[in-house]
Amino acid sequence: MNATETGVTKANGAGARARPRLAVFKFASCDGCQLSLLDAEDELLAVTDAVELAYFVEASRHADPGPYDVALVEGSISTPEQIRQIKEVRRQARLLIAIGACATAGGIQALRNWRDVDDTVRMVYAHPEYIETLDTSSPISDHVQVDFELRGCPINKYQLLEVVTALLVGRQLRLPTYSVCVECKRHGVTCVMVAQGIACMGPATQAGCGAICPAYGRGCYGCYGPMEAPNGPALGHQFEQLGLDAPDIVRLFRSFNGYADPFRLISDKYEEVAR
Amino acid sequence: MPDLTPNIGAFASIAKEDLARVFQVLQEMGYTLLGPTRGETAIVYDEIESVGDLPIGWGDEQEAASYRLRQRDDNAYFGYTLAPQSWKRFLYPPVQKLFTLTVQDGTFEIDGNAAPAPRYALIGVRACELRAIAIQDRVFLSGNFHVPDYRARRQQAFVLAVNCTEPGNTCFCASMGAGPRVGPGFDLALTELDEIFVVEVGSELGRQVLGQTPWRPAGAFELQNARRALAEAEQHMGRQMDTSDLPDLLYRNLEHRHWDEVAQRCLSCTNCTQVCPTCFCCDVLDQPDLTGQRTDRVRVWDSCFSLAFSHVHGGNIRPHTRSRYRQWLTHKLASWIDQFGSSGCVGCGRCITWCPVGIDITAEVAAIRAEV
Numbered sequence: 001m002n003a004t005e006t007g008v009t010k011a012n013g014a015g016a017r018a019r020p021r022l023a024v025f026k027f028a029s030c031d032g033c034q035l036s037l038l039d040a041e042d043e044l045l046a047v048t049d050a051v052e053l054a055y056f057v058e059a060s061r062h063a064d065p066g067p068y069d070v071a072l073v074e075g076s077i078s079t080p081e082q083i084r085q086i087k088e089v090r091r092q093a094r095l096l097i098a099i100g101a102c103a104t105a106g107g108i109q110a111l112r113n114w115r116d117v118d119d120t121v122r123m124v125y126a127h128p129e130y131i132e133t134l135d136t137s138s139p140i141s142d143h144v145q146v147d148f149e150l151r152g153c154p155i156n157k158y159q160l161l162e163v164v165t166a167l168l169v170g171r172q173l174r175l176p177t178y179s180v181c182v183e184c185k186r187h188g189v190t191c192v193m194v195a196q197g198i199a200c201m202g203p204a205t206q207a208g209c210g211a212i213c214p215a216y217g218r219g220c221y222g223c224y225g226p227m228e229a230p231n232g233p234a235l236g237h238q239f240e241q242l243g244l245d246a247p248d249i250v251r252l253f254r255s256f257n258g259y260a261d262p263f264r265l266i267s268d269k270y271e272e273v274a275r
Numbered sequence: 276m277p278d279l280t281p282n283i284g285a286f287a288s289i290a291k292e293d294l295a296r297v298f299q300v301l302q303e304m305g306y307t308l309l310g311p312t313r314g315e316t317a318i319v320y321d322e323i324e325s326v327g328d329l330p331i332g333w334g335d336e337q338e339a340a341s342y343r344l345r346q347r348d349d350n351a352y353f354g355y356t357l358a359p360q361s362w363k364r365f366l367y368p369p370v371q372k373l374f375t376l377t378v379q380d381g382t383f384e385i386d387g388n389a390a391p392a393p394r395y396a397l398i399g400v401r402a403c404e405l406r407a408i409a410i411q412d413r414v415f416l417s418g419n420f421h422v423p424d425y426r427a428r429r430q431q432a433f434v435l436a437v438n439c440t441e442p443g444n445t446c447f448c449a450s451m452g453a454g455p456r457v458g459p460g461f462d463l464a465l466t467e468l469d470e471i472f473v474v475e476v477g478s479e480l481g482r483q484v485l486g487q488t489p490w491r492p493a494g495a496f497e498l499q500n501a502r503r504a505l506a507e508a509e510q511h512m513g514r515q516m517d518t519s520d521l522p523d524l525l526y527r528n529l530e531h532r533h534w535d536e537v538a539q540r541c542l543s544c545t546n547c548t549q550v551c552p553t554c555f556c557c558d559v560l561d562q563p564d565l566t567g568q569r570t571d572r573v574r575v576w577d578s579c580f581s582l583a584f585s586h587v588h589g590g591n592i593r594p595h596t597r598s599r600y601r602q603w604l605t606h607k608l609a610s611w612i613d614q615f616g617s618s619g620c621v622g623c624g625r626c627i628t629w630c631p632v633g634i635d636i637t638a639e640v641a642a643i644r645a646e647v
Contacts, residue, residue: 046565161565169567174560178545178581181631185549186369186576188319190359193631195316195342203544203631217315228582231542231596238340238632 020069020167023055025089027075027082028109028137032154033100034058034074040157047161050168066092070167072160073146076102076109076137083134083143090144097163098140101153101256105225108153110137110259137259148173153223153256156208176207177228180220183211192219199239199252204230204262225257232266246274280476280486286493287474287485291352294472295326296488297435297463301396304484306433309365310398311358317342318355320362323398330355337443337513337624339633353399353467356443357623361404361552362397366428367411369549369576373424373559378568392427400436400461402454403446403621407552408434409460413615414555433480436461440504444513445624447637451516453621455508466501473501514624516637517644521618522609524644529601533642538597540632545578547626547634548603553619556584579603604636 024034038059040047054064071093077083090096098104106113112120113136121128140146150163159175166173176182180202184191192198192214200219202211206227213220226232232253239249253267281287289297298308310323313330323329334354336343347354375386400408412429415422439448439455448454457464462481465472473493476482548554558577563570577584579602585593593599611619620636627635 043565050565165563165565165567168565169563171561171563177583178578179542181544181546182549182576182578182581185360185546188321188360188364190314190317190319191342191546191629191631192316194340194629195344195359197341200631203542203546229543229596231540234540234542234632237540241340 019052021054022051023068024072028078029075029102036157070095076106078137095147097148098146099150103140104149105257106137106259151224179227180205183207204235226262246270287490288493300487306396320358337628353437371574373572394431396433401439402457403448403623406453406621410553434461436464438466440508445627447514448622451622514637525605525609534597534601543580545580548578550625550629
């Protein structure tokens with residue numbers, strides 16, 4: 001995308017126009033992705049130099065009205081009110097970027113999508129009559145057009161900086177869509193599945209976290225969601241070879257990104273088997 | 276007193292404990308030692324300081340999609356088959372900064388990678404791995420375009436090879452003519468026997484190192500034992516590949532139904548290409564800072580199994596796993612020969628062991644051969 005075409009001015013170039021106005025919104029989520037932005041400590045001052053943080057209530061009570069050049073949207077759509085709100089955010093934002101597993105796949109709260117919502121509400125709340133909720137927790141892209149999705153639970157701050165930088169500099173965004181295995185091998189992490197027989201979602205999961213869990217001897221939990229063209233059936237079959245039973249396999253595919261199609265198809269299939 | 280140190284091509288014998296002296300000499304010459312060492316779950320190649328860092332008494336069991344450390348019932352220094360990753364990650368690092376570019380006053384300045392290349396002594400290079408290094412030399416250092424950082428690391432690397440008497444279940448170097456006895460390209464080559472190492476001198480540099488180590492002429496009995504151990508290793512390859520008619524066999528079968536069958540199992544995860552000691556494909560990325568006035572240009576390992584790899588103007592030329600696996604296998608075993616004059620496969624078996632679903636290059640070729 002070309003920066004000048006999209007109206008995002010280059011940050012410190014000669015004759016720079018006003019800094020692009022950035023807004024950060026939160027829907028059904030834990031705030032962890034917003035914290036990833038605040039966690040970019042070394043770069044945060046440079047970011048605030050380059051962009052105007054017009055609306056970011058996690059960071060500042062100062063809140064300017066729209067329109068905004070870029071809206072980062074965290075969280076899933078879980079209530080009727082949120083449907084109205086996300087449509088308003090879309091109207092106010094020239095670019096809308098969904099950040100994190102909730103915003104891109106419905107999040108861990110999408111586990112309720114497999115249950116009766118009224119049962120769930122009664123189980124969780126003492127006064128279910130006050131709760132107005134949707135039947136499902138769904139990604140932002142189910143409700144409005146999303147210009148880019150940044151994956152992760154939580155997102156990786158370096159990937160977020162890459163998005164901001166690409167917008168500011170006006171160049172192609174380069175984020176990986178290949179598997180977590182690439183990161184394990186680059187970091188010299190010995191494969192936990194081959195060397196220890198640990199079930200690992202890495203071969204079907206998009207890179208981005210830096211292969212944190214395998215580096216500590218754990219299987220990948222799939223926080224970054226399905227990689228490009230994942231072969232879920234083959235990975236599920238390999239989990240069977242490792243001795244996992246169908247309910248275990250359902251749990252592996254059905255977590256933070258469980259409602260994303262490629263993972264959902266596999267967990268649904270093994271749920272059938274378990275029945 | 277005349278220098279009696281064995282000449283290139285000649286053999287000596289050193290006591291096991293005197294390998295420590297070889298390491299010491301190399302360190303005094305300024306080499307950083309890289310060698311096998313026991314990690315938590317595998318014997319890996321890493322920086323080592325002394326003989327004590329070697330995986331003495333440890334070995335490995337390898338099968339398709341399976342690797343396990345195992346304690347041996349002896350104190351062999353090099354009693355394992357192969358580490359998960361080859362020397363590629365040191366000679367051709369997975370992430371390598373090439374230069375920094377800074378915009379200044381309407382022009383730009385390039386700050387090259389000024390740090391001198393590390394001086395590595397590679398300890399325990401197997402025959403298949405030495406062949407792989409020779410193959411990468413042809414890729415990176417022949418023809419019109421060379422890779423400077425690879426050349427710098429490669430030219431000053433000392434190679435202490437160790438003949439393989441421990442072929443694993445996924446090994447087939449004998450089929451590829453790459454082992455188990457090391458071919459040319461080493462400075463010193465060891466064959467491990469119970470009490471001693473038989474040492475073959477491969478270069479003048481290797482001869483100098485041996486000259487500073489207590490050695491004695493190798494006895495006929497020792498040489499015979501070393502030869503026998505290697506002959507036995509050759510008979511104990513866990514896998515075999517029939518290479519007859521190989522480039523043509525694959526070219527004739529580009530539409531073979533077996534490619535679809537493999538694609539059902541293949542995860543497109545890229546593990547095979549990354550553990551392969553000859554796969555060399557890379558991507559080059561710019562990593563600019565927020566101001567857009569400064570960028571690092573970085574080279575990273577890439578893989579023909581990633582979608583972006585085959586995305587060219589107008590679309591993706593290999594959109595399905597079937598075509599990506601076929602590209603990898605036919606390049607490795609067939610078009611590599613047209614391109615570089617040798618097969619790209621050395622029979623190390625890493626792609627078999629470290630494939631999470633155990634896809635076996637020897638079995639896939641055999642399947643294509645069986646149903647032409």
